[in-house]
Amino acid sequence: MELYGREREAVTVFIARRTFDVSVAADLAAETFALALASWSRLRGRSEEEARAWLFTVARRQVSRYFRRSRIELRATRRLGIQVPPIHEDDVAAIEERAGLAGLRSALRAELERLSAEQREALRLRVVEEHSYEEVARALGISEQAARARVSRGLRALAETLEPQRATWEAST
Amino acid sequence: MSDLRFFDELGAELEQAAQRRHAGRRPRVWAAIGASSAALAGGIVAAVLLLSAGAPAAFAEWSRVPTTPSRSALETAVHRCYKVGSDDTQLALPAPGGSTRPALAEARGASAAAIYVMDGQVYMCLTVNGNAFRSVDSDLMGPSLRATPGPDQLSIPYGVSGGSGFSGPTHPLTSAQRLKLRRELRTRAGREQMRESMLGGGGDVALGQAGADVSAVTFRFSSGRTVVASIENGWYFAWWPWTADPASVTVTTSTGTITSPMGASPRDGLGFRPYPACQSDSSGCVFAPNRPAPATVPTATGTTTAPTTAGSQVATATRTCDAFSMSEQSVPADVFVGRPALTAVHGIYTALINVDNGKVYGCFAGGNQKDLHAFFDEYLVSFGRVGRAPGADQISVPYPKDGGGGGGRSFGGPGGHSSQAHQEARVARLQGGGYGPYTLGRVGSNVSAIAVTFANRRTVSATIADGWYFAWWPWVSKPTSVTVTTGSGTITSPLTVGANPRRTPIAPGCRPGAHGCVFVTTPPAG
Numbered sequence: 001m002e003l004y005g006r007e008r009e010a011v012t013v014f015i016a017r018r019t020f021d022v023s024v025a026a027d028l029a030a031e032t033f034a035l036a037l038a039s040w041s042r043l044r045g046r047s048e049e050e051a052r053a054w055l056f057t058v059a060r061r062q063v064s065r066y067f068r069r070s071r072i073e074l075r076a077t078r079r080l081g082i083q084v085p086p087i088h089e090d091d092v093a094a095i096e097e098r099a100g101l102a103g104l105r106s107a108l109r110a111e112l113e114r115l116s117a118e119q120r121e122a123l124r125l126r127v128v129e130e131h132s133y134e135e136v137a138r139a140l141g142i143s144e145q146a147a148r149a150r151v152s153r154g155l156r157a158l159a160e161t162l163e164p165q166r167a168t169w170e171a172s173t
Numbered sequence: 174m175s176d177l178r179f180f181d182e183l184g185a186e187l188e189q190a191a192q193r194r195h196a197g198r199r200p201r202v203w204a205a206i207g208a209s210s211a212a213l214a215g216g217i218v219a220a221v222l223l224l225s226a227g228a229p230a231a232f233a234e235w236s237r238v239p240t241t242p243s244r245s246a247l248e249t250a251v252h253r254c255y256k257v258g259s260d261d262t263q264l265a266l267p268a269p270g271g272s273t274r275p276a277l278a279e280a281r282g283a284s285a286a287a288i289y290v291m292d293g294q295v296y297m298c299l300t301v302n303g304n305a306f307r308s309v310d311s312d313l314m315g316p317s318l319r320a321t322p323g324p325d326q327l328s329i330p331y332g333v334s335g336g337s338g339f340s341g342p343t344h345p346l347t348s349a350q351r352l353k354l355r356r357e358l359r360t361r362a363g364r365e366q367m368r369e370s371m372l373g374g375g376g377d378v379a380l381g382q383a384g385a386d387v388s389a390v391t392f393r394f395s396s397g398r399t400v401v402a403s404i405e406n407g408w409y410f411a412w413w414p415w416t417a418d419p420a421s422v423t424v425t426t427s428t429g430t431i432t433s434p435m436g437a438s439p440r441d442g443l444g445f446r447p448y449p450a451c452q453s454d455s456s457g458c459v460f461a462p463n464r465p466a467p468a469t470v471p472t473a474t475g476t477t478t479a480p481t482t483a484g485s486q487v488a489t490a491t492r493t494c495d496a497f498s499m500s501e502q503s504v505p506a507d508v509f510v511g512r513p514a515l516t517a518v519h520g521i522y523t524a525l526i527n528v529d530n531g532k533v534y535g536c537f538a539g540g541n542q543k544d545l546h547a548f549f550d551e552y553l554v555s556f557g558r559v560g561r562a563p564g565a566d567q568i569s570v571p572y573p574k575d576g577g578g579g580g581g582r583s584f585g586g587p588g589g590h591s592s593q594a595h596q597e598a599r600v601a602r603l604q605g606g607g608y609g610p611y612t613l614g615r616v617g618s619n620v621s622a623i624a625v626t627f628a629n630r631r632t633v634s635a636t637i638a639d640g641w642y643f644a645w646w647p648w649v650s651k652p653t654s655v656t657v658t659t660g661s662g663t664i665t666s667p668l669t670v671g672a673n674p675r676r677t678p679i680a681p682g683c684r685p686g687a688h689g690c691v692f693v694t695t696p697p698a699g
Contacts, residue, residue, distance in 0.1 A: 001184065001188060001191065004184060005184070008180050008183075008184070009180070012180075023398055024397060024398070026179055026183075027397055029183075030183050033183070033187055034187070034190070037187055037194070066397075080190040080194075081190060081193065082187065082189075082190050083430065084186075085178075086237070086391065086401045087179045087237075088177075088178050088238055089238055089282070090177075090178070091177040091180075094177055095177070
């Protein structure tokens with residue numbers, strides 16, 4: 001419980017910055033600490049730094065699994081009989097603020113606005129709607145090669161702007 | 174920030190779990206499975222892009238946990254809903270500022286909702302960022318809304334996910350606006366929701382009755398998201414700004430917590446999801462009222478075809494028509510369930526006709542499972558006085574306002590009403606199974622058989638049941654004559670429509686100008 005009291009905020013913020021959803025972060029944080037509880041025999045006796053590193057590795061894996069499977073899996077909490085409490089509105093606002101999500105959204109929005117309308121539409125069709133490049137090309141009335149180029153350039157433009165910010169956040173946690 | 178309620182409550186849960194482990198009940202926990210860096214990178218790319226969409230403007234301040242709305246917020250919401258519904262008496266909400274108090278009121282971020290229960294009707298008012306949505310129980314979930322649950326149960330409507338979705342702003346969105354729509358887009362489920370939302374935006378609601386001992390209700394979705402419902406005065410309510418069904422619902426009572434799956438059975442072609450896992454009398458289970466028993470098939474005379482699957486066909490048609498009635502605000506709830514005045518099976522089509530409060534309602538369902546559709550007409554509008562009782566040896570013949578019937582008005586198959594050439598092409602394509610006009614009306618007590626004949630000499634017998642007749646035909650043309658059999662014999666009369674169908678009687682003996690005139694089976698003297 002000492003580990004929980006010390007790291008609960010950092011872990012939740014860490015996950016929120018990667019999932020951009022506080023309610024998802026709350027669930028995954030609960031799962032992370034449930035795993036810590038279940039693995040306490042392995043963690044006991046380790047240094048603070050080692051325990052922290054273990055915790056964040058687990059949190060990172062939770063995020064990865066969430067993206068890979070498109071759903072939250074709460075195996076440890078379920079096995080331990082832990083009911084993940086609902087996250088209150090005030091809590092959401094506080095975590096969002098701490099995680100700087102508003103700033104990131106703002107930055108992304110600004111970057112998206114900076115893209116050309118053609119690039120935005122190509123990104124929407126390819127990434128959001130998951131159409132094939134052939135379908136994107138047909139929808140936009142361009143060749144498949146041109147569709148690939150538009151999506152690629154749009155992604156690169158976003159990444160160039162956002163990656164430095166993400167690296168900063170990584171470092172801060 | 175560390176003193177957040179969530180952290181405290183989760184800490185308490187972890188503490189209890191730790192104590193349980195020390196007490197010897199030590200569950201085995203599987204270690205988390207690692208992920209490849211490639212998968213992680215892919216997730217981040219997706220998240221970055223999807224985050225860029227941001228929350229939609231209309232739902233930007235939605236919260237999954239409800240709060241009590243301020244008095245002014247509630248009054249504003251009711252005022253907006255009242256304005257939307259004031260021109261429709263069936264959907265009229267209490268006037269703002271009146272003495273009627275809502276049974277349940279909640280706020281979720283900037284949205285506010287109020288549920289009123291008046292005269293056996295349940296009214297929902299929901300405002301989201303200035304847009305007002307309101308509905309009555311027949312729209313939401315039909316009779317199951319009124320089912321009374323046990324003290325530790327919920328009434329779960331048998332409609333989709335406990336509610337019907339509402340549409341968001343219908344104005345077209347620009348590409349940039351679309352990209353801002355949803356922040357849950359980082360998941361596949363979220364993207365699917367995005368696709369739906371881009372068709373107009375919207376969400377889903379869940380509304381029903383909660384037993385006296387129910388203290389908390391939480392819906393959980395397959396994406397992992399949870400939505401906490403409001404509970405007040407024996408009702409629960411929740412809404413969420415995406416169109417998906419909850420995967421499960423967790424109900425907390427004084428004896429503990431139980432989670433029940435929702436939508437355990439596959440969705441049928443009509444969008445219904447029964448919940449067979451829960452029985453109405455099972456304590457602690459989420460109560461899902463069963464759908465009403467389908468109408469029985471009456472012994473109908475004159476049926477042109479008698480398919481061996483008539484029973485299931487009627488049951489399917491009943492569900493289809495019931496679903497359709499729920500989506501039509503001007504159709505009474507349950508008008509097609511129970512025991513319609515007439516149930517007619519003609520080949521692949523089933524007709525359900527009923528009279529409610531002096532109005533005639535008809536629904537036609539047919540086609541294969543991939544082509545289920547239903548049609549509704551309020552015959553007082555379309556057919557004038559078709560429901561008027563004829564004499565003992567008479568039938569009432571519809572007199573379509575558009576003059577296109579000659580005893581029938583075409584109903585739309587897939588694709589709806591269209592040009593004659595298009596209809597004929599469609600009929601040919603469907604091999605006579607998917608389209609056609611129909612006729613219906615009332616029959617006198619002496620009438621035992623009715624058949625309509627066409628110029629090509631084809632004849633179609635009508636179904637007669639409970640004082641009504643009905644027939645349809647899978648081609649686009651009008652009958653030229655009708656043959657009526659009574660106890661005193663058979664008579665055939667021409668069905669003609671004059672140049673001005675509003676003034677010219679369809680058949681001899683019909684009074685000029687009478688909409689839905691009565692067809693006299695006795696030939697004129699001389």
